[in-house]
Amino acid sequence: MGVSIRDVAARAGVSVGTVSNVLNRPDSVPEATLERVRSAIAELGYVRNDAARQLRAGRSTTVGLVVLDARNPFFTDVARGADDEAALHGLSVLIGNSDEHPERELRLVSHFEEQRAHGLLISPIGDDVARLREIRERGIPVVLVDRTVAGSGFSSVAVDDVHGGELAARHLLDAGRRRIAYVGGPAGLRQVADRAEGARRAVAAVDGASLDLAAVASLTVAEGRTAGERLAALPAAERPDAVFAANDLIALGVLQALALAGVSVPGDVALIGYDDIDFAAAATVPLSSIRQPSRRMGATALSILVEEAADPSLAPRDVVFEPELVVRASTGG
Amino acid sequence: MGVSIRDVAARAGVSVGTVSNVLNRPDSVPEATLERVRSAIAELGYVRNDAARQLRAGRSTTVGLVVLDARNPFFTDVARGADDEAALHGLSVLIGNSDEHPERELRLVSHFEEQRAHGLLISPIGDDVARLREIRERGIPVVLVDRTVAGSGFSSVAVDDVHGGELAARHLLDAGRRRIAYVGGPAGLRQVADRAEGARRAVAAVDGASLDLAAVASLTVAEGRTAGERLAALPAAERPDAVFAANDLIALGVLQALALAGVSVPGDVALIGYDDIDFAAAATVPLSSIRQPSRRMGATALSILVEEAADPSLAPRDVVFEPELVVRASTGG
DNA sequence: AGCGCGGGATGAGACGTTTCAGATCCGCCG
DNA sequence: CGGCGGATCTGAAACGTCTCATCCCGCGCT
Numbered sequence: 001m002g003v004s005i006r007d008v009a010a011r012a013g014v015s016v017g018t019v020s021n022v023l024n025r026p027d028s029v030p031e032a033t034l035e036r037v038r039s040a041i042a043e044l045g046y047v048r049n050d051a052a053r054q055l056r057a058g059r060s061t062t063v064g065l066v067v068l069d070a071r072n073p074f075f076t077d078v079a080r081g082a083d084d085e086a087a088l089h090g091l092s093v094l095i096g097n098s099d100e101h102p103e104r105e106l107r108l109v110s111h112f113e114e115q116r117a118h119g120l121l122i123s124p125i126g127d128d129v130a131r132l133r134e135i136r137e138r139g140i141p142v143v144l145v146d147r148t149v150a151g152s153g154f155s156s157v158a159v160d161d162v163h164g165g166e167l168a169a170r171h172l173l174d175a176g177r178r179r180i181a182y183v184g185g186p187a188g189l190r191q192v193a194d195r196a197e198g199a200r201r202a203v204a205a206v207d208g209a210s211l212d213l214a215a216v217a218s219l220t221v222a223e224g225r226t227a228g229e230r231l232a233a234l235p236a237a238e239r240p241d242a243v244f245a246a247n248d249l250i251a252l253g254v255l256q257a258l259a260l261a262g263v264s265v266p267g268d269v270a271l272i273g274y275d276d277i278d279f280a281a282a283a284t285v286p287l288s289s290i291r292q293p294s295r296r297m298g299a300t301a302l303s304i305l306v307e308e309a310a311d312p313s314l315a316p317r318d319v320v321f322e323p324e325l326v327v328r329a330s331t332g333g
Numbered sequence: 334m335g336v337s338i339r340d341v342a343a344r345a346g347v348s349v350g351t352v353s354n355v356l357n358r359p360d361s362v363p364e365a366t367l368e369r370v371r372s373a374i375a376e377l378g379y380v381r382n383d384a385a386r387q388l389r390a391g392r393s394t395t396v397g398l399v400v401l402d403a404r405n406p407f408f409t410d411v412a413r414g415a416d417d418e419a420a421l422h423g424l425s426v427l428i429g430n431s432d433e434h435p436e437r438e439l440r441l442v443s444h445f446e447e448q449r450a451h452g453l454l455i456s457p458i459g460d461d462v463a464r465l466r467e468i469r470e471r472g473i474p475v476v477l478v479d480r481t482v483a484g485s486g487f488s489s490v491a492v493d494d495v496h497g498g499e500l501a502a503r504h505l506l507d508a509g510r511r512r513i514a515y516v517g518g519p520a521g522l523r524q525v526a527d528r529a530e531g532a533r534r535a536v537a538a539v540d541g542a543s544l545d546l547a548a549v550a551s552l553t554v555a556e557g558r559t560a561g562e563r564l565a566a567l568p569a570a571e572r573p574d575a576v577f578a579a580n581d582l583i584a585l586g587v588l589q590a591l592a593l594a595g596v597s598v599p600g601d602v603a604l605i606g607y608d609d610i611d612f613a614a615a616a617t618v619p620l621s622s623i624r625q626p627s628r629r630m631g632a633t634a635l636s637i638l639v640e641e642a643a644d645p646s647l648a649p650r651d652v653v654f655e656p657e658l659v660v661r662a663s664t665g666g
Numbered sequence: 667a668g669c670g671c672g673g674g675a676t677g678a679g680a681c682g683t684t685t686c687a688g689a690t691c692c693g694c695c696g
Numbered sequence: 697c698g699g700c701g702g703a704t705c706t707g708a709a710a711c712g713t714c715t716c717a718t719c720c721c722g723c724g725c726t
Binding site: 335353354356381388389 | 681682683684685686
């Protein structure tokens with residue numbers, strides 16, 4: 001069908017091995033031959049066949065990145081960081097979206113395994129890493145992103161979400177709020193649980209403070225909106241005076257619903273999110289949030305992956321970044 | 334290295350051809366054999382090698398999608414639509430980000446060509462489609478997304494941006510505004526130019542109305558912010574009374590800058606964006622915008638691509654969707 | 667003249683899959 | 697009992713690349 005390395009060789013009057021050398025080790029080929037082969041390539045419009053190359057090499061030059069929500073700017077930032085770093089190693093990053101569905105996650109993981117991916121960056125949904133272990137045993141290194149799984153033996157890059165949750169709740173308490181609602185879900189997501197745990201600790205340290213949990217099905221604007229509607233529908237006396245949303249998308253949804261219902265933010269309800277995505281600062285009421293170094297997380301995860309790919313015997317490493325409170329108008333700042 | 338189809342065959346006591354049949358045409362294999370081969374696969378932990386499969390097949394089962402900005406929710410929506418449709422055909426979509434850089438675009442295109450992609454969806458930066466022609470001649474179908482290139486011979490899926498620009502500007506004029514600023518760039522992007530052209534037409538139809546162009550370097554929040562700062566710094570008498578931003582990200586940036594400078598939206602300046610991304614409704618002042626059926630565009634582009642991949646002789650098709658005005662508070666709606 | 671050396675070039679596998687022409691087996695018909 | 701059609705299975709070839717052991721050749725040295 002297409003033009004192969006063999007055609008190029010014939011045209012240039014050399015052997016296939018030489019063409020391959022021109023392609024991969026141009027330094028080892030004298031100028032004259034280089035020139036001849038290169039013009040043959042140009043004349044024939046030869047394009048390397050990556051499938052054949054990978055088959056030979058045994059592994060691909062692609063790194064899989066499995067995220068919970070490809071539309072969440074937090075993850076696009078992580079991806080960007082990983083991509084930048086990958087470019088330095090001659091790799092490229094492929095983004096797969098699990099959408100918080102375990103079966104989609106499995107499918108993606110299998111897909112990357114069939115591709116013989118160079119490695120896998122994943123933000124797993126549950127704690128069941130059995131499948132990931134298989135993958136690693138078959139030679140594909142795995143690095144966990146945005147969370148750790150205790151004792152799993154996988155390297156990870158994450159943020160101290162318990163601390164982040166604590167920062168957020170304490171900020172609300174410092175602002176004089178006492179009845180805090182935590183809007184998050186699904187409960188199976190470790191990030192969601194950790195942030196709640198942090199909030200719980202902060203609340204426990206203050207007399208007369210309480211924490212309510214409002215579960216949502218996923219970390220999206222739409223879910224935040226319906227949660228916000230529920231809150232707005234409560235009689236004012238029962239309504240919390242502060243909301244801590246498990247991420248900014250939910251916070252934005254809550255904000256929309258409250259605004260629509262005439263509930264003032266931060267007057268009636270203080271609101272804080274998590275992730276500090278770009279859009280947080282541009283919200284109806286600029287949103288306080290917890291910032292994570294998303295881009296750096298992606299880059300770090302990828303470089304760990306590269307090291308483990310080169311030497312699978314490396315001991316797993318857990319990198320934990322510290323979250324940072326960003327105060328804006330939604331909490332009265 | 335890994336477990337191959339040959340190992341499975343040996344274990345199950347059949348030939349490689351039979352294993353391949355079990356994998357690809359299970360109907361043609363009797364139950365007993367099926368069972369035997371399947372358990373051999375399970376026992377050995379066999380995983381198909383996609384590189385080998387693709388090498389044999391001559392083309393991959395991946396569709397490349399090259400976008401101008403992977404972080405722009407408009408494009409993530411397009412990708413989502415394409416992805417959904419791709420799943421129906423057993424394909425998967427790979428997103429590449431050109432970031433409006435022609436050289437990055439070229440690199441991505443080459444990458445997909447080396448992969449022998451099943452096809453290419455692209456939102457090209459300039460009008461120079463020579464490279465895309467080459468690609469197609471070598472057997473990879475190409476469909477243009479979010480814009481057309483007249484006479485290029487490529488199928489395309491787009492929105493009538495001239496009409497969209499007209500809708501936006503006319504809406505501002507209907508609201509009584511007369512001095513409109515169009516914030517957009519780079520000028521090389523067809524979408525940017527078309528929307529400006531539409532605005533020009535609308536303005537030309539109204540006595541005493543004027544249109545100023547404010548160029549920005551890229552379609553991002555940050556660029557919008559600096560443009561907004563420039564506008565806010567003008568003496569009130571010279572300041573436009575309405576801004577039409579080339580997309581919502583820019584509009585959000587403009588909005589932030591104006592708010593910070595104490596310029597009221599829509600009091601002093603009415604503001605409208607383009608794309609109607611999710612965050613538009615959640616902005617400081619909910620943003621009027623021009624909606625595009627982004628998800629449907631992605632799905633349509635992909636299905637055209639599949640048809641052309643099956644029959645390369647098909648005549649190119651141009652699908653044009655109509656944009657829709659969405660009125661919110663930022664224009665006084 | 668004989669020898670060793672080294673830069674260049676060669677070309678035969680091997681990677682793992684799919685395909686496909688042909689072999690094998692079995693029941694059944696004439 | 698020979699032959700036949702269909703179901704089932706086989707195994708070699710081919711896809712395009714890279715690697716590596718080998719070969720070639722010219723040159724300087726003894």
